[in-house]
Amino acid sequence: MSLHQDPPAAAEHRTSTVEQGRFCTARCTCGWRGPARRARSKARSDAEEHLAGN
Template identity: 60%
Template sequence: MLSQDIPVSGPAPHQTTTTERGSFAVARCTCGWRGPARRSRERARTDARSHASTPRLDG
């Protein structure tokens, strides 16, 4: 299982990771968000970056 942290700057950033399960990659965030399972690792990383660029409302 591989995991990659996506760094984000800001006062209360989303902490996203991508995890592989078999032939699929999934992006997840500490706020509870989870992206769709993707066959493309890069697509999952893009999902994570896109989510991480949205402001957190809880903090």
């Protein structure tokens, strides 16, 4: 009888936005960083797209 082990879970991705002057950037705990955006909503969209791709 052999034991089956699932592969270790991938690190959980957690995104946030960071404001730098007039710009807002999305970042993730995995090291990903989105482009600087003037609209916070676009930076949040970038983060959502990153999460959907992983």
